[in-house]
Amino acid sequence: MKRNRRVSLFSYVNIIVLSLLSLSTVLPLLHIVAKSLSSETYLLAKEIWLWPKGFNFASYEYVLSYKQFYISFWNSLIITVVGTVISMAVTILAAFSLSRKNFPTKRAFMLFFIITMFFSGGLIPTYLVVKQLELLNTLWSVMLPMALAPFNLILIRNYFLSLPEALEESAVMDGASNLRVLVSIYLPLSLPTIATIGMFYAVGYWNSFFQAMMYITDRDLMPLQVFLMQIVSNSKTGDMTTGGVLSELTPESTTAAAIICVVFPILCVYPFIQKYFVKGVMLGAVKG
Incomplete structure (x- = not known):
């Protein structure tokens, strides 16, 4: 009886803690959405919390009026899709x-990969390598240096190790090559893990900012994260002169609208992948 009470108490405490953590994630996002849809009067009066006042789309009109937004969106889409595939x-x-x-x-190769999780080559040596490979001012400079994450490699390897050996042995007896074993047996059984790791990579590429700032100076190759930084910078310096929406704009609403425009596309992918998250990570952590 006491054990059941302890389990029940733990469940209630767990629900409360997880609910608070969820709120700490959702509430800031709702606050940003409310600010992006509110008018100047209420924003300056600091009256916005979770619900917009003076509802309008002026900030979104301002952000979406930039031609650079669509160029940057296309660049980020290429980086995310091609980078994730690679x-x-x-x-x-x-x-x-x-x-x-x-x-x-x-074992030697695994040690090599694990060491890179604790020590990096350094900022300047990495830049020199990218420069020597003539990748500066190309989208490849953002994709190739991030092509492999050792942590993700370990998760997928551990899941492969957890699969029954009999599956591979029977395929080999039928004359299957290593590539056929991988494509026909391992990949179909690893879909949850692969979907989870793929989402990790996709979010990383979509949010890549520092690499683009380091290696790309051409505006036509600018990804969305760099565009967001410029929008925020322009709103702080008062450079907000677009059409008839100027009177409705404030730096806060413009920054909030830019954040939502950048976050929304990748946010739409989560509902389709969410069911694989817990299962995929747990499967990849079964066996070392």
Whole structure:
């Protein structure tokens, strides 16, 4: 009886804590949405919390009036889609190779990958490598240096190790090659893990800001995150002169609208991938 009470108490405490954590995530987003849809009068009076007042779309009109927004959106879309495909291909192939029992130097390679989780080459050496490879002012400079995340590699490798060996043995007896085993057996069974890791990569590429600031100076290659920084900078310096919406704009509403415009596209992907998150990460953490 006491055990049941303790379990019940833990469940209630767990629900309360998780609810508070969820609110701490949702409420700031709702506050930003409210500010982006509110008029200047209420924003200057600091009366906006979770519901907009003086409802209008002036800030969104201002942000979307920039031609650069659509150029940057296209650049971010290319970086996210192509970068995620490259990262998933490299990660899956590396994880499959490192999960082979007959791969003699897999421990040395795993050590090599793990070391990079604690030590990096440094900012200047990385920049020089990108420059020597003639990747400056190209979208490749954002995608290729981020092509492999050791943590994601370890998750997929661990899941591959957790699969029954009999599946592979039966395929090999039927004459299947390593590539066929990977494509026909491992990938279909690894869909939750692959979907989760793919989302991790996609969010990382979509939010890539520092790499673009470091390696890209051409405005036509600017991703959305850099565009957002410029919008925020312009609103702070008072450079907000677009059509007839000027009277409805404030730096706060403009910044909030820019944030929503940048976050909304990647946010729309979450509902389709969410069901794989917990299952995918847990499956990849079963066996080391």
